[in-house]
Amino acid sequence: MAKEKKYVKVQSEETEGKEGKVSYATDSKGNLHKVEKESAESRKGRASSKRIIAVLCWLAAVCFEVLAIIRLLGKGILVNAISNDVTFVIICIAIDLIFAIIGSLFWKKANHIDPASSKQPVKFWINNNLGLFVAIVAFLPLVIFILTNKDLDKKNKTILTTVAVAALAIAGLVWFDWNPVSLEDLELDKAKIELVNPDGIVWVVKDAGSSHKYHLSDNCYHIKNREAEAITIEEAYERSITDMCNDCYKKALKEKGYTSDQIDKILNATTEEEVESIIDGIQLQDDEIDENTEVEIEEEWEEENLWELLWGLLE
Numbered sequence: 001m002a003k004e005k006k007y008v009k010v011q012s013e014e015t016e017g018k019e020g021k022v023s024y025a026t027d028s029k030g031n032l033h034k035v036e037k038e039s040a041e042s043r044k045g046r047a048s049s050k051r052i053i054a055v056l057c058w059l060a061a062v063c064f065e066v067l068a069i070i071r072l073l074g075k076g077i078l079v080n081a082i083s084n085d086v087t088f089v090i091i092c093i094a095i096d097l098i099f100a101i102i103g104s105l106f107w108k109k110a111n112h113i114d115p116a117s118s119k120q121p122v123k124f125w126i127n128n129n130l131g132l133f134v135a136i137v138a139f140l141p142l143v144i145f146i147l148t149n150k151d152l153d154k155k156n157k158t159i160l161t162t163v164a165v166a167a168l169a170i171a172g173l174v175w176f177d178w179n180p181v182s183l184e185d186l187e188l189d190k191a192k193i194e195l196v197n198p199d200g201i202v203w204v205v206k207d208a209g210s211s212h213k214y215h216l217s218d219n220c221y222h223i224k225n226r227e228a229e230a231i232t233i234e235e236a237y238e239r240s241i242t243d244m245c246n247d248c249y250k251k252a253l254k255e256k257g258y259t260s261d262q263i264d265k266i267l268n269a270t271t272e273e274e275v276e277s278i279i280d281g282i283q284l285q286d287d288e289i290d291e292n293t294e295v296e297i298e299e300e301w302e303e304e305n306l307w308e309l310l311w312g313l314l315e
C-alpha cells in the first residue's frame with residue numbers, strides 16, 4: 001500500500017512553535033507552506049476566553065433590558081438624559097441587541113475552535129442552545145412588561161412591542177449556526193484525512209466566500225488556479241470550512257492503493273470508529289494475501305529442490 005506521494009505532498013518535518021508545532025506542506029508547484037499546528041491546550045484556552053467574553057456580553061445585554069424595564073415601571077431613571085420613555089426603551093433595546101449579538105458570535109466561534117462532543121449531552125446542549133436561551137431571556141420579559149404596561153398608549157405599545165420582538169428574532173437568527181460542528185464530526189474527518197495525509201493538513205482557497213469546502217491537494221481541479229492555503233483540519237473547522245471535497249479525497253485514496261470498493265466504504269463511514277474498522281479489515285486482508293504468497297513461494301521452493309534432488313540421483 002505504500003506508494004510515493006504525488007497528489008498529496010506534505011513534508012513531515014516539524015519544529016516546535018510558540019503555541020504548538022510547525023509543519024510544512026509542499027504545494028503542487030513545489031512551494032513550501034508553513035502550517036502552525038496549535039496544541040489542544042492552546043485551542044481550549046482560546047475557546048474558554050471567547051466564552052468568557054460571550055457571557056460578559058450577554059450579562060451586559062440583560063442589564064440594558066433591566067434598565068428598560070425599570071423605566072417602564074415608572075422609575076425616573078436617567079430622565080434628565082433622555083426624557084422620552086419610548087426613546088429611552090428603544091435605545092436600551094438597541095444596546096441590548098448589540099451585546100446579545102456580540103455574545104452569540106463569540107460563543108459560536110468558541111464552538112468551532114473547541115467543538116463539544118454529542119456524547120456529553122448536557123455540555124453539547126448548552127454549547128448549541130445557550131444563545132437562543134439568552135435571546136429569549138434578554139427580550140421576552142421586556143416584551144411582557146411592554147404589553148402589560150398601563151401607562152403606555154396603544155401607539156407606543158405597538159411601536160415598542162414591534163421593536164422588542166424584532167430584536168428577539170434578530171438575536172435568535174444571529175445565534176443560529178448554519179454550519180454546526182461536533183467533536184465527532186472533527187474526529188471523523190481527521191481519521192479520513194490521516195489515511196492520505198498523516199499530518200492532517202488540508203487546502204483551502206483564500207477568499208473562499210460562502211464555500212465550506214476543503215481539499216486534500218492544492219492540485220484539485222476545483223481550486224487549481226486559485227490561491228490555496230495549507231491549514232490544519234482544526235483550523236478549517238474554526239473557519240467553518242467543514243465539507244471535505246470528495247473528488248480530491250477519492251483521488252488521494254486511489255493513489256494510496258485503495259480499491260474503489262474500499263474507497264466507497266471509507267467515504268460512507270459516519271464515525272471515526274467505522275473508518276478504523278474498515279482500515280483494520282483491509283489490513284487483515286493484506287496480511288492473509290501476504291501469508292498465502294509466502295506459502296506459495298515455500299511450496300515452489302520445495303518442488304524445485306525435489307526436482308534437483310531427483311536429477312542428482314539420476315545422474
Ligand SMILES: [Zn+2]
Pocket residue numbers: 214215216217220221222245246247248249
Ligand atoms: Zn478537491
